[in-house]
Amino acid sequence: MTPTAPWPGTLPRLLPAGRVAGPVSLAEHTARYGRPPSGPGPRRREAMIAEVDRAGLTGRGGAGFPTARKLAAVAAARYAPVVVANGTEGEPASAKDQVLMARSPQLVLDGAVLAAEMVGAGEAVVVVHRRVREIVDEAVAERVRARADRVRLEVCTAADRFVAGEASAVVHWIERGVPAPTATPPRLAQRGLHRAPTLVQNVETLAHLALIVRYGAGWFRSAGTAAEPGSMLVTVLGAVREPGVFEVPIGTPVGRVLDRAGGASAPLQALLLGGYFGTWVDAAEGAGRPFSSAGLADLGAGTGAGLIAALPAGACGLGETARVVRYLAGESAGQCGPCRFGLPAIAGQVERLADGRGTDPGLLQRWLGQVDRRGGCAHPDGTVRLVRSALRTFGAELSRHADGRCCGRASVLPVPSGGSR
Numbered sequence: 001m002t003p004t005a006p007w008p009g010t011l012p013r014l015l016p017a018g019r020v021a022g023p024v025s026l027a028e029h030t031a032r033y034g035r036p037p038s039g040p041g042p043r044r045r046e047a048m049i050a051e052v053d054r055a056g057l058t059g060r061g062g063a064g065f066p067t068a069r070k071l072a073a074v075a076a077a078r079y080a081p082v083v084v085a086n087g088t089e090g091e092p093a094s095a096k097d098q099v100l101m102a103r104s105p106q107l108v109l110d111g112a113v114l115a116a117e118m119v120g121a122g123e124a125v126v127v128v129h130r131r132v133r134e135i136v137d138e139a140v141a142e143r144v145r146a147r148a149d150r151v152r153l154e155v156c157t158a159a160d161r162f163v164a165g166e167a168s169a170v171v172h173w174i175e176r177g178v179p180a181p182t183a184t185p186p187r188l189a190q191r192g193l194h195r196a197p198t199l200v201q202n203v204e205t206l207a208h209l210a211l212i213v214r215y216g217a218g219w220f221r222s223a224g225t226a227a228e229p230g231s232m233l234v235t236v237l238g239a240v241r242e243p244g245v246f247e248v249p250i251g252t253p254v255g256r257v258l259d260r261a262g263g264a265s266a267p268l269q270a271l272l273l274g275g276y277f278g279t280w281v282d283a284a285e286g287a288g289r290p291f292s293s294a295g296l297a298d299l300g301a302g303t304g305a306g307l308i309a310a311l312p313a314g315a316c317g318l319g320e321t322a323r324v325v326r327y328l329a330g331e332s333a334g335q336c337g338p339c340r341f342g343l344p345a346i347a348g349q350v351e352r353l354a355d356g357r358g359t360d361p362g363l364l365q366r367w368l369g370q371v372d373r374r375g376g377c378a379h380p381d382g383t384v385r386l387v388r389s390a391l392r393t394f395g396a397e398l399s400r401h402a403d404g405r406c407c408g409r410a411s412v413l414p415v416p417s418g419g420s421r
Contacts, residue, residue, distance in 0.1 A: 011223065012247040013231055014207050015103055022103075023135050026142040029106035036110050037213055045075060045118050052118075052209060054217035056229045061086060061165065061202030062275070062305045064293060067209065070199055073189040074119040077197030083124040083151075084174070084193060085112040087132075087203040088158035090165035091275045091305045092327075092414045096233035097203050099245040101132040104207065105139035109153060111206025114213050116151040119199055125154045126203075127170055133157050162276070162331035163379055167200035168192075169333070180333045181377035204233055204306075224250035228292045232303065236261040238310035238412045239268060250303075251295060255287035257308060266312040270393050272413070274304020276324050277382025280317060280393040283310070300389065315412050318397055321390040322347070322354040327415045328383045336376035342367065343383055350387060356401040361391065 016024050016032075024032075037048075053068035074081045085108060089097040101108060112124040128136050133155065140153045156174055163169050164179035171193045173179040192198025201209075208230060212220050221229040228250045234257055237243045241262030248257055254271065258264060268283035273291075279301035289295050293302045311317055329347040332339035346367050352359040364387075372384045400406055 011231060011249070013211060013223075014100060014107060014204070014233065014247055015245075023105050023139065024103060024107075026106050026139070026146060026148070029104070029110075033107070033110075033211070033214060036114055036210060045120065048114070048118050048213055049075065051217050052212055055212045055220040056217075057205065057208055057212060057220065058228070059202055060204035060208070060232055060306065062277070064303075067201065067205055070189065070201065071115065071118050073187075074121075074197050074199040077119075077189065079196055081119050081121045081197040081199060082193045083112055083116040083119065083121045084167075084170055084198060084200040085109075085115075085124060085126040085203050085206055086165065086167065086170050086200050087126065087128040087136075088165035088170055089129055090158075090160075090162045091307065092162070092416050093237060093309060094235045094275060094305050094307050096235050096245045096306050098129050098132055100204055100207060100233060101128055102135055105132075105136050106143075107207045107210055108203045109136075109139060109143060111201075111203075111208070111210035112153065113149050113151045114210055115199060115201060115206060119197075121151065121199070123152045123154065125156055125174060125193070127156045127158045127174065128203075130157050130160070162328065163333050163377070166377060168377075170200055171198060180335060181379070182335070183377050225290070225292060225294070227294055232306055234291065234303075235305075235307045236310070237307075237414075238272075239264055239266045239312035239315075240310050241265045248291070251290040251292045253287070254289050254291050254308060257291055258287065258310060264310060264312075266314065268310050269313045269315075270311040270317050272307070272309040272311065273299075273301045275307040276328060276413075277378075277385060278302070278304045278307065279385060279389040280311075280321070281389070282393060300385075309413060311412055316354065316397075316406055317390060317394040318350070318354040318401060318406070320411070320413050321386065321394070322350045323411070323415050324413055325350050325383060325387060328379070328386075332379050333377065336374075338371040338375040338380040342371035343380060346371065346383070346387060350390075353398060353401060354406075356406065361398065365391075 049071045057067040058064045087097045116124045159173045159179035161179050166181035169179040169181040188198045224230045246260045271286040281299050326347040329343035334340050349364045368384045371380045
């Protein structure tokens, strides 16, 4: 497939450079990126999917699944499919999808429409956080007034739950108002929304897709690494001078990403990489690593939901973990024993460790093993990953806590209360 236009600049690719606030209008969007290619048809669809495949685009929602494989699976379905643009962003510490939808909604909508054309769908449902619903509604209205699309766009407000961002949970939320994830067959590519073959793709992924179709796989691969090409949006929070969302090439050292956020505002003891299903690592060890799946693999970490939280030396890592695990235990769908009984019990044990009330770390490890990979979805697995990494990273603190000598009480990680954010 031949690129339709030259790329007008360097990074940022997805966000408007230097813009303080407010969404980019359809006219501004078209002036920067040009119009997306038109004229679907079977050969055109195959060419676009092949270009996405050559680009090596993977999902930016956390799972990192190859985008072209999902497109091809839905395109091969026997019945008319549906596309779902997933901007739920149930992760409380993450803001990347909200920032993207608030500032570049037209780029995401381009991606949703192009994905629909690639798989032969006539409808795309855009699921967004309540904070950006009005912006996205207006962006869709602009496109309707301009008669820009051959695909019908529908906007839906996301459920305000941690588990709500998982693909099957998004489909269940749209259909019946219950954001319940499930790992049971059939796959969504076979039967999803309204029993139709369904492509669920993160909104950042769709924004990248819209640019790949315009500028080609070679352009996309000019950023990132050979194995993990492209750029990604990263939320940086905690003990940094300018927390926010930044677009960086994949593989950028973690320390340089922190520099984009103004650098550390205090001495750091640890970093949480990937989000609340992510991994705690020592700050000094993590800072020099590339922010990529391959670069973080030997630390047992990954990029996850595109998040880096900097924990200052004055905060308590066990206390932060206890707060998050109690939140995660309350956010489960309650569909299976590991979530209904295992996670609350684990949360209680982590709280006892953090409070210095005394418990058996061996018992906690056994409970983690009994819950891991035994749930009805990935919720228990992500919680186990977080706890295990905390025990490794903050293990030296256990004896101090048992003696009542922990004085770190600062709260760094946001934990919603009352089920809303």
